[in-house]
Amino acid sequence: MKFKIHEGVILQFLRDAADGGAPDHHHADAIAAHTKLSAERVALVCRKSGEIYPDPEVANSWRTG
DSSP, rough: OOOHHHHHHHHHHHHHHTTTTOOEEHHHHHHHHHHHSSSSHHHHHHHOSSSSOOOTTTTTTTEEO
């Protein structure tokens, strides 16, 4: 259950950031700082998510599809 909650929080941050004109990808540390999750938890959730994808050009950065 925690996974889905954390995934939702991360997805909402990524979508809100994109709507606000920010880049479409964010580093795990930046996501962690804005979501109050640890960077390790952010990376784990992003790797397991079917809706969050790694950015091929920036290591440890994530984006929505």
